[in-house]
Amino acid sequence: MGLHKPKTLPLIPLPNDALLLPGVILRVPIANRPDMLALLSKVYSRTNTQNERLSREDYTAVGCIPLKSPLLNSEGQRLIDSQSTEERTGGIAVDPAQATRGDLFGYGAVAKVVGMDGRRTTEPAIIVEGVSRFKVEKIVRDRPYFEAEVKHISDEPSKEVQEAGVLADFMSNVVEASYEDKLQVLAAWEIKGRLEKAIDLLSRQISAMKGNVKITTIASSTPNLDVSQLSRKQREALMRRVLGGMGKEQSPPGIFGSSQGEDGEEEGNELEELKRKLGEAKLTPEAEKVSQRELKRLKKMSPAQAEYQVCRNYLENLSEIPWTKVTDDQFGADTLIRARKQLDDDHYGLENIKKRLLEYLAVLKLKQQVNADLEAQITKATETAAAALEGGENGSANQGSDDPPDAIDASTEILRKKRMADRSPILLLVGPPGTGKTSLAKSIATSLGRKFHRISLGGVRDEAEIRGHRRTYVAAMPGLIVNGLKKAGVANPVFLLDEIDKVGTSNFHGDPSAAMLEVLDPEQNYTFTDHYVNIPIDLSKVLFIATANNTDTIPPPLLDRMEMIPLSGYTTLEKRHIASQYLIPKQLTANGLREGQVQLPDEVIDRIITSYTRESGVRNLEREIGSVCRFKAVEFAEAKDSSRADRYESYVSVGDLENILGVEKYDEEIAEKVGRPGIVTGLVAYSTGGNGSILFIEVADMPGNGRVQLTGKLGDVLKESVEVALTWVKAHSYELGLTHDPTEDIMKNRSVHVHCPSGAIPKDGPSAGLAHTIALISLFSGRTVPPTLAMTGEISLRGRILPVGGIKEKLIGALRAGVKTVLLPAHNQKDVKDLPVEVKDGLEIIFIRYVAPSYMHCTYICMLLAYIHINTPSFGTLPSFTPFP
Numbered sequence: 004m005g006l007h008k009p010k011t012l013p014l015i016p017l018p019n020d021a022l023l024l025p026g027v028i029l030r031v032p033i034a035n036r037p038d039m040l041a042l043l044s045k046v047y048s049r050t051n052t053q054n055e056r057l058s059r060e061d062y063t064a065v066g067c068i069p070l071k072s073p074l075l076n077s078e079g080q081r082l083i084d085s086q087s088t089e090e091r092t093g094g095i096a097v098d099p100a101q102a103t104r105g106d107l108f109g110y111g112a113v114a115k116v117v118g119m120d121g122r123r124t125t126e127p128a129i130i131v132e133g134v135s136r137f138k139v140e141k142i143v144r145d146r147p148y149f150e151a152e153v154k155h156i157s158d159e160p161s162k163e164v165q166e167a168g169v170l171a172d173f174m175s176n177v178v179e180a181s182y183e184d185k186l187q188v189l190a191a192w193e194i195k196g197r198l199e200k201a202i203d204l205l206s207r208q209i210s211a212m213k214g215n216v217k218i219t220t221i222a223s224s225t226p227n228l229d230v231s232q233l234s235r236k237q238r239e240a241l242m243r244r245v246l247g248g249m250g251k252e253q254s255p256p257g258i259f260g261s262s263q264g265e266d267g268e269e270e271g272n273e274l275e276e277l278k279r280k281l282g283e284a285k286l287t288p289e290a291e292k293v294s295q296r297e298l299k300r301l302k303k304m305s306p307a308q309a310e311y312q313v314c315r316n317y318l319e320n321l322s323e324i325p326w327t328k329v330t331d332d333q334f335g336a337d338t339l340i341r342a343r344k345q346l347d348d349d350h351y352g353l354e355n356i357k358k359r360l361l362e363y364l365a366v367l368k369l370k371q372q373v374n375a376d377l378e379a380q381i382t383k384a385t386e387t388a389a390a391a392l393e394g395g396e397n398g399s400a401n402q403g404s405d406d407p408p409d410a411i412d413a414s415t416e417i418l419r420k421k422r423m424a425d426r427s428p429i430l431l432l433v434g435p436p437g438t439g440k441t442s443l444a445k446s447i448a449t450s451l452g453r454k455f456h457r458i459s460l461g462g463v464r465d466e467a468e469i470r471g472h473r474r475t476y477v478a479a480m481p482g483l484i485v486n487g488l489k490k491a492g493v494a495n496p497v498f499l500l501d502e503i504d505k506v507g508t509s510n511f512h513g514d515p516s517a518a519m520l521e522v523l524d525p526e527q528n529y530t531f532t533d534h535y536v537n538i539p540i541d542l543s544k545v546l547f548i549a550t551a552n553n554t555d556t557i558p559p560p561l562l563d564r565m566e567m568i569p570l571s572g573y574t575t576l577e578k579r580h581i582a583s584q585y586l587i588p589k590q591l592t593a594n595g596l597r598e599g600q601v602q603l604p605d606e607v608i609d610r611i612i613t614s615y616t617r618e619s620g621v622r623n624l625e626r627e628i629g630s631v632c633r634f635k636a637v638e639f640a641e642a643k644d645s646s647r648a649d650r651y652e653s654y655v656s657v658g659d660l661e662n663i664l665g666v667e668k669y670d671e672e673i674a675e676k677v678g679r680p681g682i683v684t685g686l687v688a689y690s691t692g693g694n695g696s697i698l699f700i701e702v703a704d705m706p707g708n709g710r711v712q713l714t715g716k717l718g719d720v721l722k723e724s725v726e727v728a729l730t731w732v733k734a735h736s737y738e739l740g741l742t743h744d745p746t747e748d749i750m751k752n753r754s755v756h757v758h759c760p761s762g763a764i765p766k767d768g769p770s771a772g773l774a775h776t777i778a779l780i781s782l783f784s785g786r787t788v789p790p791t792l793a794m795t796g797e798i799s800l801r802g803r804i805l806p807v808g809g810i811k812e813k814l815i816g817a818l819r820a821g822v823k824t825v826l827l828p829a830h831n832q833k834d835v836k837d838l839p840v841e842v843k844d845g846l847e848i849i850f851i852r853y854v855a856p857s858y859m860h861c862t863y864i865c866m867l868l869a870y871i872h873i874n875t876p877s878f879g880t881l882p883s884f885t886p887f888p
Contacts, residue, residue: 012066012137013042014149015114016099016107022185023067023112024172025133031067034126036100041147043129046116066153067131068111068139070097072183077109077139079190081183104142104149110190113137113155133172136192156192168194171201180204274302277315280322287326290538294321317474320481320536324488329495329544330453334368342450349446350439351580355837356432356568360447363428363546427495427546429523431503431562433554434570437620440550441501447548448497455497456487461505466513469522471535481535484522484542495544504551508558516558523547523564572619574815574839575612582608586625587632594632601635602654603628610657613819614667619812627664631655634663673820675699675790681782685774686795686817686825687766688809695812697793697820699760700771702778707754715759718767725757728775728798731854732783735802741783749783770807772798773826776854793817794826802854806830811838818845826851 015031016038023029033039046065076082097106114131136156144150158168175188175197184204191197281294297318304311342364346357432440441457448455463469463483471482481489487498500523506516521527528542554562573581587603611631616623635653642651661667675682687698711729713722729750737745757775759766773796781788795813797805806828817825818841827835829850835843 010152011143011150012064012113012153013046014066014068014107014111014139014142014151015039015042015131016102016149017067017069018099019070019096020182022069022182022189023114023131023133024176024185024189025112025135026169026172027176028117028130028132029067029114030120030128030130032126032128034128038100038146038148039129043116045148064134065114065116065131066111066137066151067114067133068149069108069186069189070099070102070106071108072186074183075108075186079108079110079187104145107139107142107149108186108189109139110186110192111137111139111153112189136189138192158194167198171197175201175204178204179208274298277318277322281318284322284324285327286321287538287541290321290326293538294318297321313474313479317535320485320489321538324485324536324540325492325494326540328493330493334371338368339364345450346446349449350443351584352573352577353439353443353570356443356570359430359566359568360450364451426525426529426543429525429547429549429565431549431551431554431565431567432570433551433567435552435572435619437618437622438570438572439620440570441499444497444499444548444550447546451497451546453495453497453546454491454493455499456491457499457501458483458487459501460515461502462507463505463515464507464510464512466515466518467534469515469518471533473534474537479535481533484531485533485536485540488540488545494541495546497546497548500547500549502551503549503561504553504556516561519561520564523549523561525564571811573621574811574842575609575819576839576841578612578621578624579605579608581621582612582624582628586621586628590625590629590632594629594636596632596636596639600639600653601632603631604655607655607657607660610660611664614669615660615664617669631660631663678787678790680785680787681778682790683774683778683781683788684790684793684822685771686793686813687770688812688816695809695814695816697817697822698766698771700774700778701758701760702775702782703756703758704753704782705756706752708752709748709750710754712754712756713758714756715761716765717759718765720767720769721759721771724769724772724797725775727800728772728779729755731776731798731800731802732779734800736783739780739784741780755779755782768807769797769805770795770809772796773804773828773851773854789824791821791823792826793822793824796826796828796831796851798854804828804851804853810834814838814842814846814848818842823847824849828852 017023017029017031021029021031031039033043042065071077074082112133113135114133116129117132118130120128120130135158137153138156140152140154142149142151171194172188175185178201184200188197188200188204191200278298281298286294297314301311301314301318304314339361343357343361346353346360350357432443434440444457445455460483467482469482469484471485472479480486484498488494488496491498500519503519506519508514508516521531522542525543528545530539531542532539549565551557554567582603583605587601588598591598591601611627612624615627618624635655639648639651642648655663675684681702681704683700685698685700686695688695711725713725717725732739732741733749736742736749737747742749757778773794776798777788777794780786795807795810797807799805810827810831811834814825814835824847826849829852832850835848
């Protein structure tokens with residue numbers, strides 16, 4: 004069924020300069036158009052009427068009518084002959100929502116509403132498609148929308164004639180022409196006049212170009228083609244066929260976009276610029292070969308091809324990668340001294356890391372000196388060979404050297420092989436948050452004088468984020484490593500691989516941690532291949548510094564490729580120095596204060612460290628110091644505004660902290676003054692924060708049948724430690740003097756309750772077996788353990804004391820809590836060597852290997868060392884033993 008043609012048609016005034024021709028699709032905005040909203044509501048309400056027999060297409064027909072031009076009358080005839088239509092670029096400036104009858108042109112296009120466009124990025128609009136022309140006979144309604152009696156104009160029934168009319172409309176729509184010209188095409192209801200007008204527009208545009216080509220006829224080689232059924236792209240292809248004889252430079256400007264001649268010139272300039280950038284990039288031989296091949300392909304492509312932009316982006320990426328450009332390391336006599344000063348100025352402590360970095364600088368300096376000497380020898384040998392060759396050509400003897408030229412070339416090649424490669428180490432800084440891992444990497448880059456780039460690996464779950472995407476994928480791009488090189492601009496920067504322990508493991512996107520293997524392997528990364536670039540890239544000159552909070556989540560193969568440097572956290576004394584030298588001056592500047600306007604003595608800093616922060620780093624400490632500075636800034640500003648600046652007190656006391664920072668957040672465990680049977684002081688290292696403290700192990704017995712009750716939110720490992728300790732005590736109860744009969748069960752008529760205070764805090768880990776054992780012995784014997792004696796270590800069923808972790812944090816916490824003596828496993832002796840001096844001097848540390856019930860003659864505080872044999876390799880022969888009375 005053809006389109007239903009009612010005598011009365013609702014009209015949509017089009018925006019300024021907008022025109023709809025048959026066979027053309029137009030987007031008409033409906034924002035601020037109450038007339039269109041009312042019209043659409045009426046049209047669709049009629050469409051949904053069930054009593055009508057007509058199809059939906061019959062009642063989605065509307066009339067799209069343009070605004071008239073002051074240069075034309077309603078019939079499309081010119082009114083002002085003295086002004087050419089080329090001088091007009093648009094219709095009358097009238098708001099289509101406020102248009103009147105006199106603003107409307109006399110002709111329009113019947114259209115079908117084919118859809119809505121309601122995307123968030125654009126204003127809402129309807130999509131209409133022109134079907135046929137109409138002439139306005141009489142407007143019968145103005146509001147809420149226009150409605151008019153119209154006369155429909157249909158093309159002649161001959162198929163070839165219809166195709167000619169549709170093609171004329173299509174060419175008139177795509178060609179560059181004034182608004183008046185297109186109004187005249189709309190008003191040309193006869194096909195012959197419409198074709199003449201379209202040909203005139205094309206001829207006028209072509210004549211302005213080179214060749215001054217003029218179209219005289221349009222012939223279709225496919226007379227049976229229904230042009231009205233073609234898509235826009237197919238119509239454009241047909242138009243190219245019609246204009247095919249004009250060539251690329253003679254194509255009419257504006258038919259398919261802007262002037263192709265200008266585009267061709269612009270494109271040529273861009274290709275020349277791209278070629279220049281590739282030449283300046285100093286590509287490797289393999290990269291040069293690939294770039295030249297891709298550049299030739301690009302020149303043969305049309306910019307309209309999808310592959311064109313892909314190839315161009317690829318070449319631009321190649322030109323931005325620093326293949327051979329490096330930062331020159333200027334090593335002088337003061338290089339190491341300057342680097343040491345830089346590291347000391349930026350960071351307090353961290354001696355092991357500073358030592359390792361200075362070693363790297365020294366090695367790099369020596370390598371460059373060796374390479375410089377080799378280069379001098381190669382240059383001299385090359386000059387000698389050149390002189391010998393010149394002398395041979397002149398028939399004279401070789402007076403510069405006794406060696407023949409071939410021997411000189413061989414020696415030169417040997418010298419080249421002796422060059423030392425700059426294989427930078429892969430450093431892994433492992434430590435809790437806030438210990439300065441990231442800032443330390445920046446200081447390294449500064450001391451080396453190299454560019455610095457940070458790559459955050461936290462949350463990376465896709466292997467393509469490391470290696471890049473294949474070029475065959477849509478929106479492909481290089482990986483993080485290549486992008487980092489592009490941003491750094493040199494081939495030897497310092498790369499910080501932040502949070503490498505947060506990299507995802509194997510999934511359906513690949514294995515990102517496995518992709519890091521090639522990046523961080525010194526034996527492989529000199530030929531690293533990014534999937535997008537697909538050319539080997541030398542990463543051996545890059546100094547990679549990775550950071551991690553712990554190594555548990557790092558795959559062993561990846562961990563093996565890195566040199567691990569632990570940062571266990573700062574002691575209280577180190578935090579005090581950091582606060583005094585770095586944090587307080589930084590916060591004074593950040594809060595608009597000057598030096599001396601806030602004075603924080605050491606006891607105040609220590610109270611903030613111990614009572615308001617519990618961390619291994621200094622981030623929270625800096626926040627609390629900032630709070631103090633802001634509080635004093637308010638006081639200073641108020642005193643200054645009230646002309647009482649002399650009354651401002653810059654000194655902050657310990658008593659002021661509660662008013663400034665609030666109630667103390669953490670209660671530090673303090674060693675007891677009086678000991679009790681069944682209570683032992685243990686040591687703990689907090690899993691969150693990295694600080695350490697003491698922990699009381701409390702054991703109580705009661706009448707029962709051997710049941711053991713555990714409280715204090717103990718984990719599975721701690722529960723097993725209690726069971727092992729109890730088993731060992733029961734097995735050696737007679738030797739310990741706790742029973743009078745070797746076959747007697749000490750737990751037969753009693754039950755035991757083991758408790759660790761601070762029940763809201765989860766506790767777990769293999770470090771309290773020794774404390775549980777001594778606590779049980781103390782309870783069953785009725786003897787007390789000195790409260791200033793603390794211990795840590797795990798115990799086995801044969802009484803062996805096993806090593807534990809967190810020694811540094813535990814001992815620092817023990818010293819702060821008032822502990823005097825500490826028992827440690829003998830295997831942890833190596834961990835004590837790196838302790839701060841104040842901790843070594845403040846604690847008496849005793850190393851033990853076994854719990855031995857045999858040596859009663861070894862006297863120590865009360866009863867404890869009667870059961871613990873210091874540094875005993877084995878039990879040996881047990882001497883006779885007299886139980887306790």
